[in-house]
Amino acid sequence: MTADYYAPHGGHPGQNQLLTDRAVFTEAYAVIPKGTMRDIVTSFLPFWEGTRLWVLSRPLSGFAETFSQYIMEVAPGGGSDRPETDPDAEAVLFVVEGTARLSVDGAEHDMTPGGYAYLPPQAKWTLFNRGTEPLRFHWIRKAYEAVEGLDAPDVLVLNENDIAPTPMPGTDGKWATTRFVDPADLRHDMHVTVVTFEPGAVIPFLETHVMEHGLYVLEGKAVYRLNTDWVEVEAGDYMWLRAFCPQACYAGGPGRFRYLLYKDVNRHMALRPPSRGAR
Template sequence: MKNYANITVGGLPAQTEPLSSKAVFTSAYAVIPRSVLTDIVTSALPHWTGTTAWILARPLSGFAETFAQYLFELQPGGGSDAPEPDPRIEAAIFVLAGEMQIETDATRHDLVSGGFAFLPAGQGWKIRNISAETCRFLWIRKRYQSAEGIDPPPAIFTHEDEIEDSLMPGEPPLWGSTRFIDTTDLRYDMHVNAVWFEPGACIPFLETHVMEHGLYMLEGKGVYRLNGDWVEVEQGDFLWLRAFCPQACYGGGPGRFKYLLYKDVNRHPVFGPGPV
C-alpha cells in the first residue's frame, strides 16, 4: 500500500529556527508549504472527533471562488457522522495514508492509501478511521452547479490502481494522469486527477485557462512556473491558483514527481451572486 504522507506536519518549530519560508500569497497564486502546517493554523470543525484539520483553500472573492480544500488527520476511532453541513456541496476525498471507512445509505466503503471517493451534493455520508493507525486524507468541497437536462452525478469509490493512466503525447511516456472522474461525463462539474512526471519531464507550454486549481504534492519534487515566478515544490506542499494564472512545471528528479489536481469544469461561468 503506497504511503503519500511520509512527512511530518503539526507541532511547532523551535525558537531557534528561521522564520522565512517559500510561503507566499499573490494576486494570482498562493504557495502553502508543508512547513507552515503547524498546530497554530489548525481548524476545529463541528461534529468531528479525533481529528486535526488544516484548511488549505477556501472560496475567496477576487481570487479562487469555486472550492475549499482540507488536509485531515484522523486518529483511530476519529471521524464524523455529519461531516458536511451544506446539502448543496459535493465532495472529493483522496486517502494519503492509512485506512478509512465511508458509509453511504447503510453501505460501507473501505478506502486505503491511494483510494478516492466522490460524494454528490445531498448525499448523506459518515466517515471513520476504523484502523489502529492514523489516517491522513485530502477533502475537496465544491458547490454543485446544476445544468438543465443533465442528471446529477453518481457517487464514485475507486483506487488509483484500478484506473488506467491517461498518457500525454511522447515516447517513451514522460507524463500522464490518473483520472478519478471521467473527463467526458458532463454530469460532473469538477475533475480530480493525479498528475505525474518522470524526472525532467515538463508541461511543454505556459498554460493559461479559466479553471481554478488546487494542487497537493503527493511525491517527489518539481519546479512550477506561476505567473512570472519560478517556485520549487516538494511532497506535502500545496499550490492554490486562481483562474487564468499562467502555469507550467517540470519534474525535478531523482524520482517521479506527482500531485493531486482539482479543477472546475463542464459549466458556463456564473454571473453574479445567487443560486445556480
Template sequence: MAPHYASPIAGLPGQMALHTGRATFNEAYALIPRGVMRDIVTSYLPHWRETRLWVIARPMSGFAETFSQYIVEVAPGGGSERPEPNPAAEGVIFVVEGQVDLTIEGQAHVLERGGYAFLPPGTAWTLANAGNAPARFHWVRKRYEAAEGIDQPPAFVTNEQNEPIRWMPGTNDTWGTTRFVEPSDLRHDMHVNIVTLEPGAVIPFEETHVMEHGLYVLEGKAVYRLNRDWVEVEAGDFMWLRAFCPQACYAGPERFRYLLYKDVNRHAKLPF
C-alpha cells in the first residue's frame, strides 16, 4: 500500500479566513505554503485536455535557474498526445494521486500512486487518465546537458515502493534517501529523489553546496533551516533553495518526507 502524499487543497478559503501566512520569497529561498495553492493560481497548457496545473518553479531571475516543476491535475478522460514541446527537455513524473496511463516510445505503463518515470530529451511519450477520478503528479523538467563521450540515459519506470531507502551512516536508520538513479551515473545531470526523516530525526549540520533544490513536502511536518531562518513546514509545502543556501532540518512527531530535485554531475557554467 503506497503511503498518502500531499497535493494542493485547491478550492478557495472562506472570506473570514485569516490573511496571515507563511509565504516567503527572498534572495536565498522561497516557501510556497500548501494554503496558497488554490484554484485561482492554476494554469493550463497547450495540447493537454481536461488538465490544469500549479506551476511551483520556473527559470527566472532570482528564482529557479535550472528547472521547472509543475503539479499537474488530469481529470478523467484528460491527457495529452503532445505533452512536451521542447526536444531538449528531460523530465521526471511522480504520481501522488490516482493513476495515469503513460506510453513511452510505444510501450504502455500504468503509474499508480508512487509511480516514477524518467523521460530523456527527445522521447516520444503520451499520458492519459483512463480512470474515474482525477490524477495528480509532479512533473520536473530540465534542459539536458550532454557531455562528450557519455551516452544519454534511457527512459525508465518504477514505483518508490520498489526502491530501498538508503540510510545515512550513523543515523540508526532515521534519515535516508530513496534514489532512483545512482549518484555516480554520469549520464544523469539531475536527481529527483525522496528524502525520509523518521520522527525526531535531524539533518545535523547546515548543508551549504552548489546544487539548486526544489523540495515538495509529501508527508509530515518539520522545522527547516533556510539561510538564516528556521521555518515550520508541513505536507503540501514547496521550498526552493538557491545554490549555497544553508539548510538543515528537525523532523516533527511523524515521518517527514519530501520530493527533492537537484542538479548534479556537470561543470559549472563559466561566463567566458
C-alpha cells in the first residue's frame, strides 16, 4: 500500500472561524493540532536559506528533556551548507513532501517521501532542495550520549517503503512498526520509527515507561489515551509525552492510522544533574 504523509502548509484561518481547537498542554503531555501550524508561529535558523520551520518540541525542565523536533519547509533552491551548529547533536531526518539532496561526508543522496537519514554527531552534512516544489521534512535532534567502549553509530540513509514492517506479536499484523535501526545495536541512544495500525486495531494496555515520546500523525485518525484523558487526533497532529505518561489508542479508520515516533533508549538513567557548563 502506498504511504501517505501529511505535512503542514501554513497560511492563516479566516476571521470568521471559531477559536476553539484541540490544543492542550498538561504536566504529562501536550497535543499540538495541525491547525496551530500557521505562518505566524514559524521560526528561522542561522545558515539556512529559503527555509522556515515549525518547532514541535524542545527540551523543557520538568517535562520532556531529551530532544527537539522540527518540521522544516525548504523552498526550491533553499537549504544549508551549515545546517547543524551543535557538534554533539545527532539527528534523524524524515521526508514527507518533496525531494532533498543530502550530502554526508562527501556522499550524495536524493531523499524522497518516506526517506530517513540518521546523522551521528560530528557528521559533515549539507541539505538542499534542488527540485521545483517545496521540501518538507522532520528534523529530530538529540545530544548524543557517548559510552566508553561503544563507537558512534554509522550514517544511515534509507526509505520506509523499502523496509518490511515488524508486526507486534499476537496482532496478526494489525499493529506493526517500521524500524530503521536494529534494536539490539546499543550504539544508538534514540529510535525513530513509523508505527502503523490497521482500522480498529488498538494498543491494548496503558503503556507506562521511562521513554519520552514525540508522535507526529502521518496518516489517518484515532482516539488516544494520554494520562487520564482520551483525545482525538488526526493526520498532522503532534503528541509530546513526558516519561511515564500512560498511553494507549484505538485506530478509528476508515484507513490506516500511522505516526512517526521518537523515543530515547539504551542508556543508564542519570543519577545527578549535568555539571555546570556541560552540554
